[in-house]
Amino acid sequence: MRRPSLARYDATVAREKSSVGREALAYADALYNLARHLTGNATDADDLLQETYARALGAADGFVPTGTLRAWLFRILRNTFIDGYRRRRHDPARPGMDADATEDAAEMPREDFDSDQLRAVVGTEIEQALQALTEDARAVILLDLEGMTAVEVAEVMGCAVGTVKSRLTRARAALRSRLHEYARKQ
Amino acid sequence: MTCAEIREHLLEYQRKQLAESLRVEVDQHLASCADCRHWAEGERATTDLLERRLPRYSAPLELKRRLEARWAPSAVPRWRWARAIVPLAAAATLVAGGTFFWQRHADRVDANRLVAEAANDHLRVLYSEHPLDIPSGGIHQVKPWFQGRLDFVPVVAFDGDADFMLQGGAVGYFIDRKAAVLVYKRRLHTISLMIVRADGLPWPTHDLQRMGRLKARVERSRGFSVVLWRDGELGYALASDLNAAELLDLGAKIAGP
Numbered sequence: 001m002r003r004p005s006l007a008r009y010d011a012t013v014a015r016e017k018s019s020v021g022r023e024a025l026a027y028a029d030a031l032y033n034l035a036r037h038l039t040g041n042a043t044d045a046d047d048l049l050q051e052t053y054a055r056a057l058g059a060a061d062g063f064v065p066t067g068t069l070r071a072w073l074f075r076i077l078r079n080t081f082i083d084g085y086r087r088r089r090h091d092p093a094r095p096g097m098d099a100d101a102t103e104d105a106a107e108m109p110r111e112d113f114d115s116d117q118l119r120a121v122v123g124t125e126i127e128q129a130l131q132a133l134t135e136d137a138r139a140v141i142l143l144d145l146e147g148m149t150a151v152e153v154a155e156v157m158g159c160a161v162g163t164v165k166s167r168l169t170r171a172r173a174a175l176r177s178r179l180h181e182y183a184r185k186q
Numbered sequence: 187m188t189c190a191e192i193r194e195h196l197l198e199y200q201r202k203q204l205a206e207s208l209r210v211e212v213d214q215h216l217a218s219c220a221d222c223r224h225w226a227e228g229e230r231a232t233t234d235l236l237e238r239r240l241p242r243y244s245a246p247l248e249l250k251r252r253l254e255a256r257w258a259p260s261a262v263p264r265w266r267w268a269r270a271i272v273p274l275a276a277a278a279t280l281v282a283g284g285t286f287f288w289q290r291h292a293d294r295v296d297a298n299r300l301v302a303e304a305a306n307d308h309l310r311v312l313y314s315e316h317p318l319d320i321p322s323g324g325i326h327q328v329k330p331w332f333q334g335r336l337d338f339v340p341v342v343a344f345d346g347d348a349d350f351m352l353q354g355g356a357v358g359y360f361i362d363r364k365a366a367v368l369v370y371k372r373r374l375h376t377i378s379l380m381i382v383r384a385d386g387l388p389w390p391t392h393d394l395q396r397m398g399r400l401k402a403r404v405e406r407s408r409g410f411s412v413v414l415w416r417d418g419e420l421g422y423a424l425a426s427d428l429n430a431a432e433l434l435d436l437g438a439k440i441a442g443p
Contacts, residue, residue: 021258028253032245046249055361057257072362079359084310118231123239130240145236158364165194176228179235
């Protein structure tokens with residue numbers, strides 16, 4: 001028979017865990033959206049989301065993230081993606097973090113497209129253009145699109161708050177450059 | 187400000203999130219710089235495309251239900267509380283003992299998540315086609331490789347020897363943070379060592395075993411032996427299918443004299 005103190009502890013843990021779980025599940029759609037754009041397919045996105053929750057909540061008894069719960073969950077999702085999926089796939093066609101640095105270091109190009117022409121690009125082309133970017137660039141664009149603050153994005157990306165803006169600016173410029181290719185074909 | 191600096195502020199400018207003084211500066215710059223005006227148009231078009239046309243995916247309902255059943259079950263039924271409270275009252279005289287067992291239990295529960303994560307990370311090393319980012323030419327080659335890749339310096343006092351051969355290292359993730367992952371071999375057995383910043387994680391403080399100059403918790407998870415310890419600001423997790431005594435031996439070497 002279990003000791004009473006342990007039963008009480010277990011009940012408290014179960015309730016807290018359930019409470020954190022409910023709060024965390026409120027981000028399931030947003031996390032899934034990032035997972036879908038990172039992995040590029042539904043099956044891997046499903047797996048990534050499940051693994052993210054397993055890592056975050058599987059043993060989250062009493063764990064208090066240092067930042068927001070949202071940023072903590074997104075960070076775990078991104079870490080899980082980088083740690084597992086990219087390494088397992090070892091896809092040379094998809095540049096990694098090191099390749100991102102090269103892209104980030106590039107000078108901002110002079111933009112010579114017609115923004116009206118750009119607006120004619122359709123959803124699937126935007127998605128393809130996004131997929132063609134490095135994981136780092138995709139993530140920073142999508143996190144910003146999610147409405148995260150620079151502090152939250154920095155927490156997810158594991159970088160200084162001061163570098164978020166420059167990363168985002170370069171990532172969006174890289175995306176625009178890809179989008180321009182689609183726009184020109186029309 | 188230069189054009190590059192102005193461009194980094196354009197998104198906030200368009201979202202009306204800039205401080206007044208900066209907004210005025212961006213206004214003035216845009217009035218006199220055609221390139222940046224063009225860039226600003228591009229930013230606006232990009233925002234439109236991303237917000238209006240980029241497909242947004244929602245988690246499938248079946249997946250959400252599965253997650254909810256697993257991680258946010260219905261509230262604990264009241265009768266379970268009643269069942270817990272009655273014996274609690276009866277055990278009032280055992281408060282001190284209860285507290286002791288409670289702490290031990292809490293410590294065990296907390297350690298379990300670190301153990302599970304260490305076992306998961308070890309499995310990733312085993313199943314990965316390319317587990318090492320830097321193959322070993324010795325610890326003095328591996329340790330400098332981590333420089334600039336981690337926000338801490340992994341402290342390892344052991345170079346590897348004939349019994350525990352250092353295979354190399356990689357950057358991995360341990361729960362919510364980056365980890366230095368070192369891989370050793372003992373005969374045909376693979377051993378993963380994860381080193382992380384220790385703050386914010388519940389390193390075990392009870393039921394520790396002597397491991398050289400330190401004490402460590404030894405656990406088993408899914409057939410793997412896992413050894414956890416904290417040394418100053420860093421936390422360590424060793425995982426392998428070796429027996430615990432061999433891991434403690436390696437842990438003592440890693441911790442140093």
